[in-house]
Amino acid sequence: MYIIGERINGMFVNVKEAIRNREAKVIQDLALAQMAAGASALDVNVGPAVSDAKGAMIWLVETIRQVTDAPLSIDTAKWDVMSTVIPMITGEKIINSSKADPEIAGRCVKLAVEHGAGMIGLTIDANGVPGNVDGRVALGAQIITIAMEGGLDMNKLFVDPIILPVNVAPTIPNQCIQSMSQLRMFADPPPHLVIGLSNLSQKCSNRQLINRTYLAMAIAHGLDAAILDPLDRELMEVVATAELLMGKSIYCDAFLEAALNRQTPK
Amino acid sequence: MNIPDLAEKWTGSVSTVTLGATAEGGGTRTSTVKLGGAKALPFLACDGDVGNRPAIAVEIWDIPPADWPQPLTEAYGDVFADAGKWTKKAVEYGAEAICLRLQGAHPDFGNRSPQQCAETVKAVLGAVGVPLVIWGPGVDEKDNEIMPAVSAAARGENCLLGTAREKNYRTLVAVCLADKHKLIAESPLDINIAKQVNILCSDAGYGLEDIVIFPTTGALGYGIEYVYSIQERGLLAGLGGDKLLGQPIICDVGAEAWRAKEAKAPPFACVTNETRGQWGIQWEAATATVLLQAGAGMLIMRHPTAIQLIRQTIDRLLKASC
Numbered sequence: 001m002y003i004i005g006e007r008i009n010g011m012f013v014n015v016k017e018a019i020r021n022r023e024a025k026v027i028q029d030l031a032l033a034q035m036a037a038g039a040s041a042l043d044v045n046v047g048p049a050v051s052d053a054k055g056a057m058i059w060l061v062e063t064i065r066q067v068t069d070a071p072l073s074i075d076t077a078k079w080d081v082m083s084t085v086i087p088m089i090t091g092e093k094i095i096n097s098s099k100a101d102p103e104i105a106g107r108c109v110k111l112a113v114e115h116g117a118g119m120i121g122l123t124i125d126a127n128g129v130p131g132n133v134d135g136r137v138a139l140g141a142q143i144i145t146i147a148m149e150g151g152l153d154m155n156k157l158f159v160d161p162i163i164l165p166v167n168v169a170p171t172i173p174n175q176c177i178q179s180m181s182q183l184r185m186f187a188d189p190p191p192h193l194v195i196g197l198s199n200l201s202q203k204c205s206n207r208q209l210i211n212r213t214y215l216a217m218a219i220a221h222g223l224d225a226a227i228l229d230p231l232d233r234e235l236m237e238v239v240a241t242a243e244l245l246m247g248k249s250i251y252c253d254a255f256l257e258a259a260l261n262r263q264t265p266k
Numbered sequence: 267m268n269i270p271d272l273a274e275k276w277t278g279s280v281s282t283v284t285l286g287a288t289a290e291g292g293g294t295r296t297s298t299v300k301l302g303g304a305k306a307l308p309f310l311a312c313d314g315d316v317g318n319r320p321a322i323a324v325e326i327w328d329i330p331p332a333d334w335p336q337p338l339t340e341a342y343g344d345v346f347a348d349a350g351k352w353t354k355k356a357v358e359y360g361a362e363a364i365c366l367r368l369q370g371a372h373p374d375f376g377n378r379s380p381q382q383c384a385e386t387v388k389a390v391l392g393a394v395g396v397p398l399v400i401w402g403p404g405v406d407e408k409d410n411e412i413m414p415a416v417s418a419a420a421r422g423e424n425c426l427l428g429t430a431r432e433k434n435y436r437t438l439v440a441v442c443l444a445d446k447h448k449l450i451a452e453s454p455l456d457i458n459i460a461k462q463v464n465i466l467c468s469d470a471g472y473g474l475e476d477i478v479i480f481p482t483t484g485a486l487g488y489g490i491e492y493v494y495s496i497q498e499r500g501l502l503a504g505l506g507g508d509k510l511l512g513q514p515i516i517c518d519v520g521a522e523a524w525r526a527k528e529a530k531a532p533p534f535a536c537v538t539n540e541t542r543g544q545w546g547i548q549w550e551a552a553t554a555t556v557l558l559q560a561g562a563g564m565l566i567m568r569h570p571t572a573i574q575l576i577r578q579t580i581d582r583l584l585k586a587s588c
Contacts, residue, residue: 250457250503250508251458253462254466258461258465
């Protein structure tokens with residue numbers, strides 16, 4: 001599974017402070033810890049209400065790049081930040097994210113293709129979040145089409161069917177899962193499927209239990225990427241176990257260790 | 267209309283294990299052998315790099331075999347009693363590596379001492395310049411007793427020592443680390459255990475990239491289909507990115523094939539005195555041919571004619587790329 005570590009986000013108090021005071025070590029420790037825990041990439045988000053979002057994002061990227069060349073998922077809704085920062089990044093990078101509207105998705109695909117970046121496409125458009133499975137699938141298909149037309153390889157496209165908190169949107173988790181299976185049928189090879197897992201349990205009790213239960217369910221329906229907290233060891237163990245159960249790896253008694261504790265020789 | 271590229275792209279590969287150390291590497295070998303390295307399924311060059319040519323190691327014992335079938339005694343009988351001479355003859359027949367099986371160290375077959383085994387190792391190393399595989403008797407306590415001395419006697423020559431098993435690997439891992447040898451990791455036709463043995467060796471400090479997998483071999487007619495399927499599953503997992511199953515594979519073809527009654531005394535009405543001697547050779551060659559298709563990186567073989575047949579087979583398979 002392609003795991004995008006979510007911890008470098010200004011909505012967390014420690015990160016907010018670090019950004020404000022330009023404390024590199026806090027950011028770098030989070031970057032290294034998430035990669036050591038098995039992340040494939042790092043989400044980078046300056047958080048809400050930052051006065052100089054572009055400057056903060058550039059600082060975060062440069063700070064992280066001092067200690068790792070892990071792929072970076074640039075998480076911003078501001079086009080001027082995205083279009084400035086993506087070209088600056090050495091190594092792999094991902095645009096997080098683009099909505100499904102043709103003009104928006106079109107320019108994001110162009111940016112991605114120009115700079116060899118990946119792209120996360122959300123099944124949201126000007127009409128908002130779709131209310132049913134068909135709506136999600138239609139927007140997902142739209143993103144896939146725009147990506148193909150723009151020359152973006154499916155292995156660089158991540159489609160996100162938008163998970164919402166289960167306490168306020170009780171039918172959405174099931175709808176998302178139904179959408180996942182269908183979205184994989186639109187291209188061969190299919191694009192990646194990704195969700196922001198923590199959204200599911202916002203302001204709920206038993207957050208981690210909800211997160212890891214859903215992650216197992218989603219993996220069974222084809223989810224192959226997620227933005228989540230790799231420092232949640234139990235969550236990472238669920239990834240390893242669910243993938244084993246889906247036949248993606250061969251069992252051995254130390255299967256958790258095999259999946260989680262090994263540094264891949266480079 | 268563009269015809270899509272149907273080549274299978276693998277994210278992983280089989281690691282490359284080099285055997286033998288020349289003077290440059292601190293040893294006295296005159297040649298080295300590279301195993302593994304494939305980025306595609308066996309011989310499918312249209313998909314990608316098929317890796318190093320499968321290598322053949324000729325099996326030598328440290329004691330004269332008591333009851334090898336006639337075709338084998340015809341080939342080697344006059345040198346059975348002297349491991350050095352036997353090794354030399356094998357290399358003259360065209361061996362690119364030697365597999366010294368320390369059968370004499372087995373408690374039931376001589377129970378030779380660590381010193382005696384070490385002497386034989388030195389004699390074999392002194393007789394020829396090709397890389398050496400050294401295979402213990404496969405009894406836990408005896409392996410642990412002799413392999414340290416054996417490993418030390420071959421220090422610097424970058425040999426391939428076997429075998430590490432799930433319940434008995436620490437001693438061999440330790441000496442292979444100390445004396446810088448490569449390691450055979452054995453499992454009993456169980457892919458889960460194959461992966462587990464690699465984790466155990468790795469946790470004990472041994473590099474995954476220095477391991478050769480021995481998944482156990484069964485001859486034609488004696489379980490070869492199961493052997494094939496396990497070998498291939500492991501290879502597919504390795505090519506798919508599993509770093510714990512992406513190691514080169516060694517197959518014990520000669521020993522298994524010549525155990526078969528078909529090889530020794532084929533019980534069929536059609537067999538004549540003229541043809542009887544061919545059966546073992548063909549049984550060995552057929553077993554090897556099948557396992558090549560399942561990704562064998564090194565074959566341990568016995569009969570010179572079978573070895574020639576397999577060399578020619580490998581030549582043809584490598585040439586016939588798409």
